[in-house]
Amino acid sequence: MLRVENLRKSFDDFKAVDGAHLAVDPGELVAVIGPNGAGKTTLFNLITGHLKPDQGRITFNGAEISRLPAHAICRKGIARSFQVANIFPRLTVFRNVQVSVLSQKHLSHTLFRPAQRMVVEETERILESVGLIDKQRSVAGVLSHGDKRTLEIAIALGNEPELLILDEPTAGMSPEETAATMGLVTRLAREQGLTILFCEHDMEVVFNVATRIMVMQQGRTIIQADPEEVRRNVTVQEAYLGGA
Numbered sequence: 168m169l170r171v172e173n174l175r176k177s178f179d180d181f182k183a184v185d186g187a188h189l190a191v192d193p194g195e196l197v198a199v200i201g202p203n204g205a206g207k208t209t210l211f212n213l214i215t216g217h218l219k220p221d222q223g224r225i226t227f228n229g230a231e232i233s234r235l236p237a238h239a240i241c242r243k244g245i246a247r248s249f250q251v252a253n254i255f256p257r258l259t260v261f262r263n264v265q266v267s268v269l270s271q272k273h274l275s276h277t278l279f280r281p282a283q284r285m286v287v288e289e290t291e292r293i294l295e296s297v298g299l300i301d302k303q304r305s306v307a308g309v310l311s312h313g314d315k316r317t318l319e320i321a322i323a324l325g326n327e328p329e330l331l332i333l334d335e336p337t338a339g340m341s342p343e344e345t346a347a348t349m350g351l352v353t354r355l356a357r358e359q360g361l362t363i364l365f366c367e368h369d370m371e372v373v374f375n376v377a378t379r380i381m382v383m384q385q386g387r388t389i390i391q392a393d394p395e396e397v398r399r400n401v402t403v404q405e406a407y408l409g410g411a
């Protein structure tokens with residue numbers, strides 16, 4: 168579904184992504200791990216068109232997307248959440264998701280009530296699937312940190328993605344919120360057939376959930392393999408898992 172080949176991106180002289188490789192098959196839950204500054208967020212920004220690569224190739228469902236603008240990539244079926252939650256804090260939970268559904272259907276500028284009513288069911292279905300239906304009338308800004316991150320996933324689902332990219336979906340969460348969020352992520356993959364690419368620093372979460380793991384260090388892909396093989400890899404153990 169997604170293929171990243173020899174991707175490179177520098178900021179001035181600094182090579183943030185310096186030879187990244189990645190393959191994601193339909194239905195997979197792929198984790199990208201690596202220390203702070205390894206280039207994970209930059210890689211995601213390159214895939215979603217928020218940054219343009221200097222070199223390399225990104226293909227999605229067989230078509231090259233390397234140099235398309237972000238909105239065009241989103242239309243092709245890739246949605247993402249950001250490392251820092253991106254919501255409309257003064258709108259209700261319902262409205263946050265509805266705006267996303269309307270925009271996917273090119274209806275965001277219509278003021279006709281029928282258009283808004285049309286997407287009510289779909290918005291409710293998404294809120295139901297992420298467990299936020301009871302909070303739909305709340306103003307998004309007052310939600311707990313965990314619920315804000317969940318809302319962000321719901322907004323991404325409004326784009327009807329095939330591939331969902333999550334940048335540290337459990338950052339700053341309590342252990343309970345982390346478990347709930349990763350439960351949701353696995354459920355979305357299993358029940359809705361979504362393909363998910365995420366990065367995450369909690370190794371327990373990664374090794375429990377991921378079907379495959381890609382390890383990045385200083386902008387480079389060291390290995391992409393199934394969790395067992397990554398765990399056994401000596402370079403990974405020395406570089407990242409503390410030799411354990």
Ligand code: ADP
Nearest residue numbers: 178181183201202203204205206207208209210
């Ligand atoms: P990670 O998400 O793995 O922690 P990032 O992709 O955020 O890593 O960053 C990789 C490196 O690139 C870091 O050293 C960071 O400071 C640098 N970097 C990221 N974005 C920019 C930018 N817009 N300008 C300059 N340097 C950047």
Ligand code: MG
Nearest residue numbers: 207208209250
């Ligand atoms: Mg990051």
